[in-house]
Amino acid sequence: MARSPAEPAAPDDPLLAVYLEKRATLVRFLAARAGSMAQAEDLAQDLYLKLAGRDRAAEVGAPTALLFRMALNLMVDRARGEARSAARDTAWREVARTQLGGVDVADEPAADEAVASAQRLRQLVAAVESLPPQAGRAFRLHKLEGLSHAETARAMGLSVKAVEKHVSAALRALAARLGR
Amino acid sequence: MTLASITSEEARREAAADWLVRLAAPDLAEADLAAFDAWLADPANARAYDAALSVTLELQAAAPAVLDAISASPARRDRRPARGWLVAGGLAAAATLAIALTPTRLFAPATQAYVTDKAQHRTLTLADGSTVDLNAGSRLEVSLAGHERRVVMGQGEAVFDVAHDPARPFVIAAGDRTVRVVGTRFDVRRRDGQLSVSVERGMVEVEPADGAPGRGFRLHPGQRLDHLEGASDVKLTAIDPLQVEAWKTGRLIFRDQPLAQVVADLNQQFARPIALEDAALGQTRVSGVLVLDDEAAVIRRLALLAPIKALPSGDGVILRRDEAPKP
Numbered sequence: 001m002a003r004s005p006a007e008p009a010a011p012d013d014p015l016l017a018v019y020l021e022k023r024a025t026l027v028r029f030l031a032a033r034a035g036s037m038a039q040a041e042d043l044a045q046d047l048y049l050k051l052a053g054r055d056r057a058a059e060v061g062a063p064t065a066l067l068f069r070m071a072l073n074l075m076v077d078r079a080r081g082e083a084r085s086a087a088r089d090t091a092w093r094e095v096a097r098t099q100l101g102g103v104d105v106a107d108e109p110a111a112d113e114a115v116a117s118a119q120r121l122r123q124l125v126a127a128v129e130s131l132p133p134q135a136g137r138a139f140r141l142h143k144l145e146g147l148s149h150a151e152t153a154r155a156m157g158l159s160v161k162a163v164e165k166h167v168s169a170a171l172r173a174l175a176a177r178l179g180r
Numbered sequence: 181m182t183l184a185s186i187t188s189e190e191a192r193r194e195a196a197a198d199w200l201v202r203l204a205a206p207d208l209a210e211a212d213l214a215a216f217d218a219w220l221a222d223p224a225n226a227r228a229y230d231a232a233l234s235v236t237l238e239l240q241a242a243a244p245a246v247l248d249a250i251s252a253s254p255a256r257r258d259r260r261p262a263r264g265w266l267v268a269g270g271l272a273a274a275a276t277l278a279i280a281l282t283p284t285r286l287f288a289p290a291t292q293a294y295v296t297d298k299a300q301h302r303t304l305t306l307a308d309g310s311t312v313d314l315n316a317g318s319r320l321e322v323s324l325a326g327h328e329r330r331v332v333m334g335q336g337e338a339v340f341d342v343a344h345d346p347a348r349p350f351v352i353a354a355g356d357r358t359v360r361v362v363g364t365r366f367d368v369r370r371r372d373g374q375l376s377v378s379v380e381r382g383m384v385e386v387e388p389a390d391g392a393p394g395r396g397f398r399l400h401p402g403q404r405l406d407h408l409e410g411a412s413d414v415k416l417t418a419i420d421p422l423q424v425e426a427w428k429t430g431r432l433i434f435r436d437q438p439l440a441q442v443v444a445d446l447n448q449q450f451a452r453p454i455a456l457e458d459a460a461l462g463q464t465r466v467s468g469v470l471v472l473d474d475e476a477a478v479i480r481r482l483a484l485l486a487p488i489k490a491l492p493s494g495d496g497v498i499l500r501r502d503e504a505p506k507p
Contacts, residue, residue, distance in 0.1 A: 024226075025217045031233055032203040035240045042381055045401065068213040124242055125249040140250070142204075143236060144243040149205055164201045171197035174239065175232040 015051055018063040026071055033075050035143075047074055127177045131170050138166035139174070189228075195219070196228040200236060291323040296336070298451055309343035310350065315369075317448040324348075337369035337448075342382075355409045356392035360385040366399075371444060378404040378419055386414070432470045439464040439486055443499065446482075450475040453496035461488070461501050 019026075023044060031040035047070060131139060134156070141152040142163070153163045199216055202208065220226045239246060296302045296314045304312040307324055314320070318336020322329075326348070331340075333354040342350045342361045352359040354370045364382020369375070377386050379399045386405050387396030393412035399405055407414040419435070432449075434442055440462030443454050449472050456462045468485040470478055479490045479497060489502040 022217060025213070025220055028220070028229060028233065029203050029213060029216065031237060032200050035237065037237055041401075045381060064214065065210055068210040068217075071213065072208065072210055121242060121245055121249070124239055125246050128239070128246060129250060140247070143240055144247055146243075164205065168194075168197045168201045171200050171232055171236060172193055175193060175197065175235045178235045178238070179231045 013051075013056070015054075015056075015063045015067060016048075018067050019048060019051055022064065022067060026067075029071065030075070034078075035146075043074060043078070047071055050074070123178065127174055130177070131173055135166045135170040135173070138163050139170035142167050192225055192228040193232065195225065196232040199229060200232055291321050293319065293321045295319045298447075299449055306343075308345060308348070311341045313339040313341075315448065333368060333370050335371055337367065337371070339365065339367045339380075341365045353389065356389045357407055357409075358387050358389050360387065371448075373409040374441070375407045375409060376404060431472060434466050434468055434470070434485075436465050436467050438462055439466050439488070439499075442466050442470075442482070442486075446470075446475075446478065450478075454479070455493065455496060455498045457498055457500045461499065 026047065027040050027044050030043045031037055034040050034043060050070065051067075128136060128139065128144075137156060138152055141147045141155055142149065147155065149160050149163055153160045156163065158166075199219065202212060203216065220229065294302065294304055294312075294314060296316055296318045298316055300316050302314045304314065304322075306312065306322060306329070308329060310329070312320075312322075312331075315337035318338060319334035320336065320338065321332040321334075329345075329348050329350045331350075331352045333352055340350075340352070340361070342364055350361040352361070352368055354368060354375050355373070357375055359368060359377055361382075361384050364379065364384060366377060366379040366382070366384050368377050377384060377399060379401050381401045384399045385396055386399065386407075388394045394414065397405060397414060397416065399416075402418055404417050404419040405414050406417070432442070432445055440456060440459075443456055443462070446454055452475055464486055466486050470481055472478060479499075483489060483502070487502050488499045490497050490499055
């Protein structure tokens with residue numbers, strides 16, 4: 001994944017060095033959690049600012065473990081602040097296309113892309129509708145409507161582990177059918 | 181492809197889907213992230229994950245449209261009990277917005293001017309939800325029309341955090357350049373014919389105003405554009421994201437900038453004027469961070485970054501070239 005040019009290539013701070021080395025992993029994690037590449041990039045940027053502005057004196061332990069702990073804390077703080085808004089926030093990004101390989105995030109589609117996206121939308125809907133009932137419902141509640149794992153489990157009368165299994169099966173089927 | 185490699189691809193896709201679920205789990209620990217990182221070390225694993233992730237993100241981005249299509253289809257009549265809070269949340273947010281918008285909309289004139297004096301910072305919340313942090317010594321005019329949000333920047337500097345609204349572009353007129361925005365956070369500085377635009381996140385377009393020479397540029401996060409008004413060219417540089425709005429946190433960050441510009445910035449922050457003894461001294465390049473607390477202390481620290489000494493002069497301070505070598 002491309003780095004934002006604002007982040008120096010070789011900082012003398014070991015934690016910043018680890019950040020740059022692990023940035024692709026962090027963005028992948030943050031994207032799975034936040035539900036959009038744009039938010040993942042924002043969060044990765046927030047994390048960088050936190051790291052750059054932190055008190056280095058109070059630091060103990062391996063930098064990689066510290067980095068991952070800070071990334072987790074960032075998500076916990078965010079979850080407290082804006083619980084469950086992710087599904088609503090995605091509304092304006094309906095037409096946004098993000099690219100994993102680069103940092104480009106185009107906010108509005110080109111005119112010819114709008115036509116293609118209507119066709120793509122039909123493919124997305126068909127793929128979701130073709131999922132087995134339990135997997136389809138778990139995916140819809142958790143990924144599309146933004147319920148947490150626990151809320152999805154309550155809504156479906158299943159254990160959290162069972163919900164995770166259904167969502168994973170749904171993701172596998174969707175990736176196989178829609179991947180390009 | 182052999183049977184073994186098909187099986188391993190299948191296992192990879194399964195592992196990728198499991199990771200996508202696991203990473204979103206509330207009980208995720210830092211050891212899980214370390215294991216995920218180790219799993220990604222195999223490029224084939226990373227590809228499988230990216231493929232599953234991009235499909236998931238695409239579906240999540242299209243969630244409202246997909247949900248509408250599914251609920252409209254006759255095959256799916258089961259009502260989703262969980263939909264209730266989503267609708268309620270949306271209504272509540274809309275209600276809050278209406279309360280926030282109405283008074284400003286009713287009483288604000290079509291164009292509103294905002295001014296800050298020396299040593300004064302000001303945060304504005306515009307009716308569309310955008311915020312503008314005005315640095316000292318700045319003046320701008322805002323008009324929010326139905327089709328366009330427009331800011332005319334006189335002199336000064338401001339950090340814009342623009343509310344996303346594709347139907348109403350946010351346009352900043354700064355002399356002979358126009359800054360066009362989709363939804364983002366960035367800094368615009370226009371002082372003495374010198375324009376700088378620095379982007380913290382999102383994307384910003386800077387193009388010549390009607391009739392002005394030159395071409396347009398699209399800026400990404402961590403990029404900065406410098407332009408001398410009247411010239412046809414611009415300079416693009418990479419910047420530290422911390423630098424974008426350092427003045428808001430009471431710091432100024434300089435990277436290879438002329439001393440004259442540093443002094444101009446400081447003169448906006450402090451009442452006691454600082455002058456340079458000669459113009460050539462103003463061309464000295466300066467890099468460093470200045471914490472903006474007390475003017476005398478700031479000048480002392482500046483003297484460590486540049487070959488200068490400060491002398492009192494009338495009600496101000498004059499900076500003179502210091503020939504003595506620094507320790």
